[in-house]
Amino acid sequence: MxxxxxxxxxxxxxxxxxxxxxxxxxxxxxxxxxxxxxxxxxxxxxxxxxxxxxxxxxxxxxxxxxxxxxxxxxxxxxxxxxxxxxxxxxxxxxxxxxxxxxxxxxxxxxTRTDLDYPMWHGGTALRFDMVEFCAYDVLVLKRPGAEADHPPARIEAARQRLAKMSESQLAKLEQNLIGWVPAREFIFDRDSFRRALDLYxxxxxxxxxxxxxxxxxxxxxxxxxxxxxxxxxxxxxxxxxxxxxxxxxxxxxxxxxxxxxxxxxxxxxxxxxxxxxxxxxxxxxxxxxxxxxxxxxxxxxxxxxxxxxxxxxxxxxxxxxxxxxxxxxxxxxxxxxxxxxxxxxxxxxxxxxxxxxxxxxxxxxxxxxxxxxxxxxxxxxxxxxxxxxxxxxxxxx
Missing domain, CATH: 3.20.20.150 (Divalent-metal-dependent TIM barrel enzymes)
Incomplete structure (x- = not known):
């Protein structure tokens, strides 16, 4: 190859x-x-x-x-x-x-929720955490219809997870989800991302x-x-x-x-x-x-x-x-x-x-x-x- x-x-x-x-x-x-x-x-x-x-x-x-x-x-x-x-x-x-x-x-x-997830060997990896994604989607972005896309148990776990997040941790999560991807010439903030979603x-x-x-x-x-x-x-x-x-x-x-x-x-x-x-x-x-x-x-x-x-x-x-x-x-x-x-x-x-x-x-x-x-x-x-x-x-x- x-x-x-x-x-x-x-x-x-x-x-x-x-x-x-x-x-x-x-x-x-x-x-x-x-x-x-x-x-x-x-x-x-x-x-x-x-x-x-x-x-x-x-x-x-x-x-x-x-x-x-x-x-x-x-x-x-x-x-x-x-x-x-x-x-x-x-x-x-x-x-x-x-x-x-x-x-x-x-x-x-x-899309990943974590770009530097600690691994057992001391390095870091990319990770997608569905509970953290749910916390952002349902409770932070408050996307219309988001609750219907997640089961109640996941939403409750997301509420608990969000309650433990600091402002800096939440900002990092948002950046990872909507503000960054390699080789893209633009970034979103929360409002512009909502407008983009509306197109779909x-x-x-x-x-x-x-x-x-x-x-x-x-x-x-x-x-x-x-x-x-x-x-x-x-x-x-x-x-x-x-x-x-x-x-x-x-x-x-x-x-x-x-x-x-x-x-x-x-x-x-x-x-x-x-x-x-x-x-x-x-x-x-x-x-x-x-x-x-x-x-x-x-x-x-x-x-x-x-x-x-x-x-x-x-x-x-x-x-x-x-x-x-x-x-x-x-x-x-x-x-x-x-x-x-x-x-x-x-x-x-x-x-x-x-x-x-x-x-x-x-x-x-x-x-x-x-x-x-x-x-x-x-x-x-x-x-x-x-x-x-x-x-x-x-x-x-």
Missing amino acids: KQTWRWFGPDDTVKLSHVRQAGATGVVSALHHLNDGRAWPVDEILKRKAEIEAAGLDWPIVESIVVHEDIKTRTGRWRDYVENYKASIRAVASAGIKVVCYNFMAITDW KDVTREGLRENLFAFLREIVPAAEEAGVKMAIHPDDPPFPLFGLPRIVTSAPDARALIAAAKSPSNGITLCTGSYGANPDNDLVAMAKEFGPDIHFAHLRNVTKEGDFSFHEAEHLEGDTDMVRVVAALMAEERRRKQQGRADWQIPLRPDHGHAIVDDIGKKVNPGYSCIGRLRGLAELRGIMRTLENVPAENWPR
Whole structure:
């Protein structure tokens, strides 16, 4: 598998030299300073590509060309933004980039209540605590209809939890939930977030899903013509938040998405953490079933705690059998190579590493510290190197 690394551009505290030292050969990046729905200029793409290649790396994957909220709701200037998206696909293709990872999450993108949850080893991890989320959703934000989305026992536990929070703890929780996400060019306060939620008040799960399928029917032909593989990232967490529907959370969702615009250019990003937080998902089975349509893999692990709470585990721990997942992906690579597919190699990146060793206390993008991901990539590389030296018939199934 091709080993890659998420890099947030020149302002990232993890430098391209660090990426090479971690053993990755490819960079996953985007023009984050232009992520507002405009069409990406080719010269800006080539400038970023030259910077990456000067460090001895290549840039095979864009993550992400933002999908504007107008596209998700089919309101406002959605038609212009769709045309801009097609133009950006063509532009990255002209620079030799062949995979675009994107998501269709309404407003929030990936969400955690805690960005520095203490782990047993002394480092920190990302965590989602459903009780704390409920406390904010029901008792602080006071979203209309929020109480109907949470069982009474959870709401009571949230009241007790909120009563023990200091003002600074509450402010930190609010910042984590609505005020920050990597690579986003704007932040919300409470009032602006309420206004954003109001845009989705009449959007059902079925409606949002149809909007996604309509978007795919628009962009997939352009991607196919340009030789680009579109790889949707699942919703994270894989359940509704703030009353917003989630539509890419499970194997049936992935199945429906692939069928909605059948094409070699329409596929998925297998994120073992996002799909793994859904107890209904079998990640090994998904890696096998969707193998031909997996264009990218985010490999990380989570430990589910019950009542939809979870934390990011070490890459080889948690609830997902990472050895069997990697074996399934490498088996898919063998099949592709035998079929003569040019895209036989599946790119992966280690995702959401812990903050450990010298990264503890440093200013980093949460989940994207250097040493935790370096450790994760080394562990994944160990799995791959072992499997390469074992007959395929003896690989774990």
